[in-house]
Amino acid sequence: MATVPVVDLARRAAALEPELSAAIAEVLAAGVFLLGPQTAAFEEEFAAFCGRRHAVAVASGTEALRLALVAMGLGPGDEVIVPAMTAVPTAAAVVAAGAVPVFADVRRDTAGLDPVAAAGAVTDRTRAVIPVHLHGFPADIPDLGVPVLEDAAQAHGALDPAAPSVAAAYSFYPTKNLGGIGDGGAVVTDDDDLAALVRELRNHSRGADYDHPHVTGNSRFSEIEAAALRIGLRRLAADNARRREVAAAYRAAAPDLGWPPDHPRHVYHLCVARVPDRDAWRAARPFETGIHYARALTQQSGYRRYVRAACPEAEAWAAECVSLPCFPEITDDEIEAVCRALQ
Numbered sequence: 001m002a003t004v005p006v007v008d009l010a011r012r013a014a015a016l017e018p019e020l021s022a023a024i025a026e027v028l029a030a031g032v033f034l035l036g037p038q039t040a041a042f043e044e045e046f047a048a049f050c051g052r053r054h055a056v057a058v059a060s061g062t063e064a065l066r067l068a069l070v071a072m073g074l075g076p077g078d079e080v081i082v083p084a085m086t087a088v089p090t091a092a093a094v095v096a097a098g099a100v101p102v103f104a105d106v107r108r109d110t111a112g113l114d115p116v117a118a119a120g121a122v123t124d125r126t127r128a129v130i131p132v133h134l135h136g137f138p139a140d141i142p143d144l145g146v147p148v149l150e151d152a153a154q155a156h157g158a159l160d161p162a163a164p165s166v167a168a169a170y171s172f173y174p175t176k177n178l179g180g181i182g183d184g185g186a187v188v189t190d191d192d193d194l195a196a197l198v199r200e201l202r203n204h205s206r207g208a209d210y211d212h213p214h215v216t217g218n219s220r221f222s223e224i225e226a227a228a229l230r231i232g233l234r235r236l237a238a239d240n241a242r243r244r245e246v247a248a249a250y251r252a253a254a255p256d257l258g259w260p261p262d263h264p265r266h267v268y269h270l271c272v273a274r275v276p277d278r279d280a281w282r283a284a285r286p287f288e289t290g291i292h293y294a295r296a297l298t299q300q301s302g303y304r305r306y307v308r309a310a311c312p313e314a315e316a317w318a319a320e321c322v323s324l325p326c327f328p329e330i331t332d333d334e335i336e337a338v339c340r341a342l343q
């Protein structure tokens with residue numbers, strides 16, 4: 001058997017055929033390529049899936065974070081607390097919004113933002129906090145007395161619709177649980193005004209009378225992307241269930257690996273365990289593995305100026321995390337092969 005991959009997008013594309021080609025043909029025939037009827041329909045369907053009133057589709061997950069922050073009124077000098085263990089875009093979006101990211105340490109067991117560390121990072125300039133549902137594991141929502149923006153880029157289907165957050169930012173990067181065939185993202189919220197403002201900001205803030213009340217830019221959404229995501233959305237619940245099945249098999253086969261606790265809403269965007277001697281362990285496995293992520297934000301050279309306090313738990317995660325093969329199209333034989341090699 002060929003090496004089992006961490007993820008295989010060619011299988012995904014094959015699984016979505018022939019629906020995908022038909023949907024693309026429909027977009028081409030309609031002759032509307034950006035922010036048209038497919039986007040509107042996808043927004044309605046994704047908001048319903050999330051149990052929120054609005055989804056506003058934008059150009060990427062990074063843009064979803066940035067535009068949500070701008071719409072929340074964040075600007076120069078304002079501080080936003082982010083976990084030190086996350087994908088770099090969480091912090092990049094804060095900087096792009098004109099604000100200052102403040103790194104706080106994460107929980108040893110889950111890699112989610114540690115509410116105690118987050119509380120310790122609060123200053124009189126703190127204006128928001130971004131818990132990240134890393135790897136698809138539902139993070140704690142800290143109560144810091146400031147608005148919460150959830151980074152749900154890795155967590156389609158994992159969020160609590162009743163969580164006290166202002167909005168959630170999703171990515172539809174192709175490997176995500178709901179992944180497209182290009183870039184995309186969405187701001188999901190119950191706040192009518194916030195949704196309306198993000199909708200305006202995504203398209204040069206083009207208003208009535210040729211007026212542009214805000215300086216913003218282009219964060220429009222492709223109709224082909226929307227059509228592809230509508231197909232993926234219909235399978236998302238089943239895909240997430242399959243990911244949970246894969247992870248359950250690995251966890252049963254190797255109970256001594258450093259697993260996060262069980263959580264009923266974990267959607268296993270990545271099936272990650274902690275392994276102390278990671279390099280040797282990876283080298284000895286006959287299947288592909290990945291690292292998400294090899295550096296905490298405190299260890300990123302471009303972000304040094306934002307480091308205020310040590311984040312040892314985040315750096316320990318960076319040193320030990322390993323991602324195992326986990327995607328909905330993985331075969332039973334491949335799961336068994338990984339399980340055998342884990343024992």
Ligand SMILES: Cc1ncc(COP(=O)(O)O)c(C=O)c1O
Nearest residue numbers: 060061062087089090153171173
């Ligand atoms: C946790 C997290 N936040 C934000 C992003 C940014 O999403 P995108 O790549 O769609 O801009 C990603 C994906 O890369 C992510 O994993």
